[in-house]
Amino acid sequence: MIRVLLADDEPLMRVGIRTILSSDPGITVVAEASDGREAAELAGRHRPDVALLDIQMPGTDGFTAITLIRRASPATTVAMLTTFSRDEYVSRALDDGASGFLLKAAAPRELITGVRAVAEGGAFLSPKVTRRVITGFRNRRENRAHPAHERISALSPRERQVLALLGAGLSNAEIARELHLVEDTVKTHVSAVYARIGVKNRVQAAIIAHDTGLSADR
Known part of the structure; x- marks a missing residue:
């Protein structure tokens, strides 16, 4: 069962989203919040699998909530839910660690x-914003001091395999099956890859995998 924390300052919106999610028998909403700080407190209490956050909330907004939730419940994955698809919103959310x-x-x-x-350990972007996000990250990375190839030079052979599979869009469970590992070991490798190449989520990791030509030989 996927346990979800929902944060949105509009009660009717929370009702609608909860109704949609509850239509899937494998998903349950375990807590609801009206601002980001409350969401972080509830995340620490309930340890949900996913925190679904609105961006624009009074008091503590969704961006700030990402950091607070990651501190309160490190295993909780964050996804942003918003009316807006502005490039700066998408880039900031992904930079802050949203998946x-x-x-x-x-x-x-x-x-x-x-x-x-x-x-399931993957990443998801609304199709309407995917191309803009990838283009934006590539343009920004071209201006950085260290090319993508230099950033992966410190990876071990196993970590390169994991990065290549991230680039192919596989979830942690799929990577575990592909490499004949337990999922907890894959999570450890993924965290190590993020730290070594300086990214915070699978989208950024996948772009680096593509830019360096890493291929998942399957």
């Missing part, structure tokens, strides 16, 4: 798919 970015105007099935994807 998903969904639009409130998306179809119900897309919302469920996104929650399932991030809960």
Whole structure:
């Protein structure tokens, strides 16, 4: 069962999202919050698999909540749910460590798919923003001092395999099956890869894998 924390300052929006998520028998909303600080407190208490956060909330916004939730419940994956798809919103959310970015105007099935994807250790971006995000990260990275090839030079052979599979879009469970490892070991490798190449989520890691030509030989 995927346990979800939902944070949105509009009660009717929370009702609608909860109704959509509850239509999937494998998802349950375990807590609801109206601002980011409350969401972090509830995350520490309930330890949800996924925190689904609105960006614009009074008091503590969704961006600040990402950091607070990661401190309160490190195993909780964060996805942003918003009306807006502005480039700076998407980039900031991913930079801060969110693994998903969904639009409130998306179809119900897309919302469920996104929650399932991030809960399984993957990443999910609304199709309407995916191309803009990838282009934005590539443009920004071209201006950085260390090229992508230098950033992966410190990776071990196993970590390179993991990065290549991240680039192919595999979840942690799929990587575990591919490499004949237990999922907890894969999570450890993924965390090590993030730290060594200086990224915070699977989207950024996948772009580096693509830019360096790492291929998952499957």
